[in-house]
Amino acid sequence: MTVDLRTRYLGLELKNPLVPSASPLSRSLDSARALEDAGAAALVMYSLFEEELREQMQQAAFLEQQEVGYSEAESFLPVHAEPGSGLDAYLEQLRRLKETLSIPVIASLNGVSLDGWVENGKLLAEAGADALELNAYYVAADPSISAGEIEQRYITLLSELRGVVSIPITVKLSPFFSALGHFVSQLESAGANGISLFNRFYQPDIDIDSLRVAPTLHLSHPGDNLLAMRWLGLLSGRVSLSMAATGGIHRAEDAIKMLLAGADITHLCSALLLHGPKRLREILNGISAWLEESPYDSLEQIKGVLSQHHAKDPADYERASYVRMLDSYKVNRTAWD
Amino acid sequence: MKRRMITLDGNEAAARIAFLCNEVIAIYPITPASPMGEHADAWSAQSQRNLWGSVPQIVEMQSEGGAAGAIHGALQSGALSTTFTASQGLLLMLPNMYKIAGELSPTVFHIAARSLAAQALSIFGDHSDVMAARTTGFGILFSNSVQEVMDMALIAQAATLQGRIPLLHVFDGFRTSHEIGKIEAVSDETVRAMIDDGLVAAHRARALNPEHPVIRGTSQNPDVYFQARESVNPFYQAMPAIVQQCMDRFAELTGRHYRLYDYYGVEDADRVLILMGSGAETAQETVDHLNAQGEKLGLLKVRLYRPFDAATLIAALPATVSAVAVLDRTKEPGGDGEPLYKDVLSALAQGVASGEAPCSTLPRVIGGRYGLSSKELTPGMVKAVFGELKRDRPKNGFTIGIHDDLSHTSLPWDETFRTDASHKAVSALFYGLGSDGTVSANKNSIKIIGECTDLHAQGYFVYDSKKSGAVTVSHLRFGPEPIRSTYLISDDEAHFVACHQSVFLERYDMLDKAEVGGVFLLNTTAPPDKAWDTLPRKMQQQIIDKGLKFFVIDAYRVADESGMGQRINTVMQTCFFAISDILPQGQAIDAIKQAVEKTYGKKGKQLVEMNFRAIDTSLANLHQVTVPAVADSAFERPSVVPENTPRFVQEVTAKIIAGRGDTLAVSQLPADGTWPTGTSQWEKRNLALEIPEWDEELCIHCGKCPFVCPHGVIRSKVFDPTLAKKAPETFKHVPVKGKEFPEGWHISYQVSPEDCTGCTLCVDICPAKDKQNPGRRALNMVPQPPVREQERCNWEFFLSLPEFDRRKLRPNVIKEAMVTQPLFEFSGACAGCGETPYLKLASQLFGDRMMVANATGCSSIYGGNLPTTPWAHNAEGRGPAWNNSLFEDNAEFGLGMRLAVDKQAELARELLQKLRAEIGEEQVEALLHAEQNSEPGIYDQRERVAELRKILKGIDKPEARQLETVADQLMKKSVWIIGGDGWAYDIGFGGLDHVLASSRNVNILVLDTEVYSNTGGQTSKATPRGAVAKFSAGGKPTAKKDLAMIAMSYENVYVAQVAYGAKDIQTLRAFLEAESWDGPSIIIAYSPCIAWGNDLAHNHEMQDLAVRSGHWPLLRYDPRRLELGENPLQLDSKAPSIGYRDFVANETRFNMLWRSHPESAEQFLHESQEEAQAHFHHYEQLAALSFQKSDTGEDKEK
Secondary structure: OEEEEEEEEEEEEOOOOOOEOOOHHHHHHHHHHHHHOOOOEEEEEEEEEEHHHHHHHHHHHHHHOOOOOOEEEOOOHHHHHHOHHHHHHHHHHHHEEEEEEOOOOOEEEEEOOOOHHHHHHHHHHHHOOOOOEOOOOOOOOOOOHHHHHHHHHHEEEHHHHHHHHHEEEEEOOOOOOOOHHHHHHHHOOOOOOEEEOOOOOOOOOEEOOOOEEEOOOOOOOOOOOOHHHHHHHHHHEOOOOOOEEOOOOOHHHHHHHHHHHHHHHHHEEEHHHHHOHHHHHHHHHHHHHHHHHHOOOOOHHHHHOOHHHOOOHHHHHHHHHHHHHHHHOOOOOOOOO | OOOEEEEEEEEEEEEEOHOOOEEEEEEEEOOOOOOHHHHHHHHHOOOOOOOOOOOOEEEEEOOHHHHHHHHHHHHHOOOOOEEEEHHHHHHHHHHHHHHHOOOOOOOEEEEEEOOOOOOOOOOOOOOOHHOOOOOOOOOOEEEOOOOHHHHHHHHHHHHHHHHHEEEEEEEEOOOOOOOOOEEEOOOOOHHHHHHOOOHHHHHHOOOOOHHHOOOOOOOOOOOHHHHHHHHHHHHHHHHHHHHHHHHHHHHHOOOOOOOEEEEEEEEOOOEEEEOOOOHHHHHHHHHHHHHHHOOOEEEEEOOOEOOOOHHHHHOOOOOOEEEEEEEEOOOOOOOOOHHHHHHHHHHHHHHHOOOOOOOOOEEEEEEEEHHHHHOOOOOHHHHHHHHHHHOOOOOOOEEEOOOOOOOOEEEEOOOOOOOOOHHEEEEEEEEEEEOHHHHHHHHHHHHHHHHHHHEEEEEEOOOOOOOOOEEEEEEEEEEEEOOOOOOOOOHHHHHHHEEEOHHHHHHOOOOHHEEEEEEEEEEEEOOOHHHHOOOOOOHHHHHHHOOOEEEEEEEEHHHOOOOOOOHHHHHHHHHHHHOOOOOHHHHHHHHHHHHHHHHHOOOOOHHHHHHHHHHHHHHHHEEEOOOOOOOOOOOOOOOOOOOOHHHHHHHHHHHHHHOOHHHHHHHHHHOHHHHHOOOHHHHHOOOOOOOEEEOOOOOOOOHHHHHHHHOOEEEEEEHHHHHHHEEEEEEEOOOOOOOOOOOEEEEEEEEEEEEEEHHHHHHHHHHOOOOOOOOOOEEEEEEEEHHHHHHHHHHHHHHHOOOOEEEEEEEEOOOHHOOOOOEEEOOOOOOOOHHHHHHHHHHHHHHHHHHEEOOOOHHHHHHHOOOOEEEEOOOOOOOOOOOOOOOOOOOHHHHHHHHHHHHHHHHHHEEEEEHHHHHOHHHHHHOOOOOOOOHHHHHHHHHHHHHHHHHOOOOOOHHHHHHHHHHHHOOOOEEEEEEEEEHHHHOHHHHHHHOOOOOOOOEEEEOOOOOOOOOEEEEOOOOOOOOOOOOEEOOOOOOOOOOOHHHOOOOOOOOOOOOOOOOOHHHHHHHHHHHHHOEEEEEEEEEOHHHHHHHHHHHHHHHHHHOOOOOOOEEEOOHHHHHHOOEEEEEEEEEEOOHHHHHHHHOHHHHHHHHHHHHHHHHHHHHHHHHHHHHHHHHHHHHHOOOOEOOOOOEEEE
């Protein structure tokens, strides 16, 4: 017996809940095709970064202006090798992905300023994106800016964008909103069709040999997903927009938990980078196998069944379990003796 | 049919035809021909196709010799093949050219003709190179203008296919190769019609092919070689007619008709001038002018110089000719006249003798030289030559364009003579900084005028030989008739003069050039009502006398407010159009905006908007200044050099600095290329807007700032504080920290404010930070103008303090080593140059006994380009002795120095032995066995040699006289062989390898910028995988050559790989160890370069990331350690601690590939990452091997 893995996300009918998230895998048509072949239901493209576009513009200006007036060299880098704008390249890749794949392609915008984003969003929609993901990657380091102001920035951005594009928009959020539930409902009112929980911030590290701060890239691990699961569980049934789980989904078990908590789909990234497209197939098979043995016939049925809304003890998702968990932790005696 | 006009320079014109007509193009960078190769490479990278619909294959070789070899092979294999070169590059091709011609292989080499290195190198134009190739069997076809370059390139291609004689297509370097002209395009259809595919097929059919094999390149003997050599004669006899046929066919297609020898002038001319190249254009302009005044003059343009068709040449002359002057743009020292003169003379003599000449008697024929190294040929000079022909006894073997007070060859000329053409065209002059965009804006203006009007346009740009603060002067002409003025805009000629930098007011007499009633535009921060007061008195007077309209704008403010930073080009361009009346203002503004849109439209809307803002606000900020009736300025333009400079500097160097080098007479210049050192100190360029200021309270006296300063402008001195009693009030000095110096002595860190380039690297490296005030260090940048005078006085005082006794310093401690005097200072290298700190370090450590063989490249240009040079000498007069031989032979050149030093030292020792009795046993023994591995040892030996010289004076023996001539060699010499990676990895590698294998005591310093920096960033074998460089537009696909590993394979070579910005102490040690090793040593020095596309303010960080990512492992391989049973290899950097991605992400040369070719960028990155790890691991394993001797005496392996 085959189980029904179909799900609905951002108004899109997907054949299953596995959607590779923004990653370098969508930069190559080969790897994108491999993901589709492995069973991916949709694909989120790598992000179009605001600061990258800005840097590219500066670089373009630099390459145009590299002459120094020296008699033997009018330039130093080959001007003709200068690439077109990053935006053009992104739009081109989007078109190529759409041509190559039959699954929906979701374009991803990463930035915070309003400037240019609305226009870029429009171009992505025109280029054939099935949906837009707004990646709200912003570290609120400025002490003079309040939480309210930051939230308002996103709402404004979203409303403006909503005004010019008709395709679905989803917002990828960080976990650092003080009242996430409220914020999500505001996003919904402003026209968001979905949210994705949670964005991972790459943390700086300190190299104690060189005494420098250096960026690090750590891929996610299984188990990194519990924060997202909790919030999916809390929001499921309370908001009506689509929800995606992202971060730390490495095995079928991780994905199933998310769906049970209320996700419509689960994103995959680190697991694919580490293990290749076959991991997607394995997770998909795992979900099917679990579903076959479960009392449910279809994926739609399991979505949110263990959300707070449906939970036997709603407190499990909130503070009460905190004390219980702390108390239950067994001290490693050998380390303390 | 509407003719399609295009605006381009000579190099591009040649490259377009060459690209269309060839399949294999082998290239190698050399000024001024490099752009041809760069264009071809660019078009190939963009998959543009040739006439047969295929993308030509472009290959960069390791030298021009290699390029010629590859072309020879490609031609022998049936491909249509070409190359582009000039000067020494052409000389390197000569051996192959004999082969190619000997085998009757059709090809066209495009030559931007350039001077040859003789008493000095020169990158500028003349025909010395081509004349050196005239015996190869190649035909030689000249183009005189940009239009002709495009036309003749095609005619040459068609003719070589038909006649099988290979051709050099020649045009003048810079004057034509770099002149921008509006010309009629040669269409693809014309090219198609000119190239006969039947002939192409014939060429292919002659190819080596195993299907029907033949053998060529046999070895022939006395019995047949001679006859076989004569067998080609029919081809050479037929070739002139073939070229003429091609010219005729071209004329049918385009209407432009050329002849092998084009006569121009009146039919009954009595005097005729014969020459070839761009000078013929000026000659034509002058002939027109003089004939209009009733003279009877003619001009014969020699287009086909080889095969030389004497009969056709003399037939082209009018029968009325009575006197002929032949001008050669070359010099054949010792010859009885230059080549063209001799050829014309013998053609006429033969023609008259045989009765074939149009004239019955031999006209008077004189020959002269002109235009060497792009020396101007002006109408006044042409007129002077015609004038000379009228004299009873005209000078033969004359020169024109210089003042020869030595051999009295020169003809005088009227510098004020102008032709009518100068009144018909509008001339505009722009004085700008290389980096402010003046040149690109002017090129753009020419395009706009070219496209929007029917006017003809010409642009010529006088660039700088300095890399930092380079000054450019743009000469633009526009007019209704074709512009043939192949000379710079002269005095009183410019309708428009623009000064884009107000500091130039102090430097150049730019208004000498302005015509009466012209326009002067000045970019100044002074408000319009104060601008007049900023002009020197002479300039004010010129404005009044010439009735100039004077406009000002604060372009920096307008650019800054528009978001364009320091880039004032758009602002100044807008002003030019607004006040020059060449185009209606509205039309001009629209055209500028269109150009901006075209350039930046795809790259970012903001860029376009910024430029638009700048254009729109420029007009509002442009003001006309009301010119007062009287010049009332309080100052005159200051003298170029201070009054206390040596006489030679006053009389010669200062004139060159002031831009008046043309006025120097022959006798004033050294005959053999010998110049004084240490002259850069006299050329104060005041480039820095900000300079470092020393905070003596915070300073920890670590010595790092003088170590990293690329220009030697920040220095430390330790001195007895009593000497500072008469110091200027603001001179800073504090008790020196540390017990290594005499108690109570003081240290000062002083900056030379007028020599600093403001690169900020000293501030960047400063480790002394103010905890109370984050961001503040012991060095902080402050605006230069307010402290300039004060710091100038402080610098002078600092220089007057005695140097610390070298004998008391430990050279392996940075702080102490940096107290020594740099003998490499204030070079013209780029601000923040990654190479010069290494040279300065070597000069500090060994400068007083250093001999330098310097390969051609950046280091020979900033190291040896006139007017002033940075290699200096100390108070005793000792310092590096420097010479640049060539690009390809530098290792051998340095080895020759070593051999001479060693041989003469040996002779000196032999003579000492012979004079043992006279000199004294003890003295001789001490001299023979002196320890010279330390500063005290070297000092003592110098004393002994001085004493020896005294003793020798009293010895009346021939041996004593001989010993006097070689006694200096008893003092240790430090021979340095210096060059860039283009030399060491590519063109000079064979020689370098041989010298490494020689066991001789030479020190090789490779300044590795990972590209050919001097010629504009072309790929070398040092270029890392994935880096974008010219000739590697898609990222270099192969890994960097591991030169260190190759050198280590000799086992007796000291090898070091250093990056001072990552680990300065390792660099210092490597230099000391390399120099002290009595055998070959090589230091490969990582040298960040502007060619990488980054601001060199981040130079140190770039070095650090390169080391930490494993791209550039630091290592030292010291053969001396083998003797001690130690592993000779020491790794001085740790295993890669950051990803290769972090390294490449930081640099434009790599990260631009992520956008242009993202997939290959990732692939290269992946490969480089693995290589870096594996590479380091390999070194780590080598460094871990045990070299201890076992009891049996055999090496014990771990």
